[in-house]
Amino acid sequence: MSCDYEEDLTAYVDGELPPARGARLRVHLDTCADCRATEALLRTTVARMAALPAFEPSPASRRAVMAELDALPAPWWARLKTWPRPAVLVPAAGLVAVLAVSLLLTRAGPGAPLALEDASVMELAANLELAEDYELLGLDDMDDLEVVANLHELEVTR
Amino acid sequence: MDDADSDAQAMLRVAAGDRRAFARLFDRHHASVARFAFRFVGNRERAEELTQDIFVKLYRNARAYQPTARFKTFLFRVATNHCLNEVRRGEYRTPRASAAAPDGDDRDGWDREGPQGDRPDAALEGRELERAVGEALADMSARERAAFTMCRFEGMAYRDIADALEASESAVKSLIHRATLAVARRIEALQTGTVPARSRA
Numbered sequence: 001m002s003c004d005y006e007e008d009l010t011a012y013v014d015g016e017l018p019p020a021r022g023a024r025l026r027v028h029l030d031t032c033a034d035c036r037a038t039e040a041l042l043r044t045t046v047a048r049m050a051a052l053p054a055f056e057p058s059p060a061s062r063r064a065v066m067a068e069l070d071a072l073p074a075p076w077w078a079r080l081k082t083w084p085r086p087a088v089l090v091p092a093a094g095l096v097a098v099l100a101v102s103l104l105l106t107r108a109g110p111g112a113p114l115a116l117e118d119a120s121v122m123e124l125a126a127n128l129e130l131a132e133d134y135e136l137l138g139l140d141d142m143d144d145l146e147v148v149a150n151l152h153e154l155e156v157t158r
Numbered sequence: 159m160d161d162a163d164s165d166a167q168a169m170l171r172v173a174a175g176d177r178r179a180f181a182r183l184f185d186r187h188h189a190s191v192a193r194f195a196f197r198f199v200g201n202r203e204r205a206e207e208l209t210q211d212i213f214v215k216l217y218r219n220a221r222a223y224q225p226t227a228r229f230k231t232f233l234f235r236v237a238t239n240h241c242l243n244e245v246r247r248g249e250y251r252t253p254r255a256s257a258a259a260p261d262g263d264d265r266d267g268w269d270r271e272g273p274q275g276d277r278p279d280a281a282l283e284g285r286e287l288e289r290a291v292g293e294a295l296a297d298m299s300a301r302e303r304a305a306f307t308m309c310r311f312e313g314m315a316y317r318d319i320a321d322a323l324e325a326s327e328s329a330v331k332s333l334i335h336r337a338t339l340a341v342a343r344r345i346e347a348l349q350t351g352t353v354p355a356r357s358r359a
């Protein structure tokens with residue numbers, strides 16, 4: 001059978017055809033013997049499907065599925081939930097601190113230059129150098145100390 | 159709260175890891191999924207395996223569920239995709255009932271015993287009908303088989319089947335029509351003793 005309405009017949013039998021199209025099909029069925037025969041065949045077939053024995057799964061299925069779920073590794077989002085607990089967070093924070101300090105010490109190394117970014121460290125270094133000069137000269141007069149402090153000016157003019 | 163809403167709520171709890179909510183969903187729907195799988199592969203043991211795999215997959219993919227989609231539609235989308243993938247991979251070949259084994263001894267083929275097995279007259283009709291439907295299903299394309307099974311054995315609406323198959327309603331209408339007609343022709347042939355032409359697969 002080749003008819004424009006043929007593909008609508010099963011949907012019509014199932015009550016799934018839009019009302020307007022269903023109305024047109026009803027009119028068509030009055031004039032088309034082939035479609036009427038197919039519609040009757042489809043209705044009988046659909047009704048017979050209810051007579052088929054239903055498949056009943058085994059009760060063991062439930063146990064098998066639950067056992068399989070138990071064996072699954074916890075998903076990442078479930079593992080993440082355990083992080084905010086103090087028992088996990090405190091040791092983790094300690095470990096991070098130890099790692100950070102170790103990393104800094106490793107980067108500095110024994111032969112690394114002294115960090116001079118700190119102003120107080122620079123001032124201390126300058127004063128130590130001046131004190132060494134005083135000791136070498138054996139000076140104890142404030143005027144002499146001033147001369148020593150200005151030695152670099154003499155060196156430039158020399 | 160109706161069943162659809164309670165299923166959706168239960169599924170949201172499953173997504174948060176609630177095993178008891180999953181167990182309730184399993185108890186409510188596993189027979190439907192098993193029937194679907196059985197019609198899909200035509201073998202009881204394989205249907206059981208598929209059903210178990212589908213529910214484990216459902217649990218693992220619970221976070222993909224959006225409550226805007228009906229739970230049963232989501233479940234059957236998971237079930238259909240799983241069955242289609244397994245059939246494509248060849249692990250679960252759809253058995254074809256052999257005309258050479260008309261007495262139902264073909265244990266790899268469609269199971270033919272019905273609940274009326276101890277009533278010979280009724281059982282004959284049940285087995286013959288089961289055989290005709292099984293042969294027709296085996297000849298169909300996988301999508302026709304899925305659409306037919308959801309429609310005829312689960313009573314799902316065309317719109318929900320379209321959602322499950324990720325197809326248009328118009329495509330589903332064609333799939334169900336071709337499949338139902340194929341089954342009808344097979345039953346007709348059984349009654350008249352002729353062999354019908356194979357449907358489009």
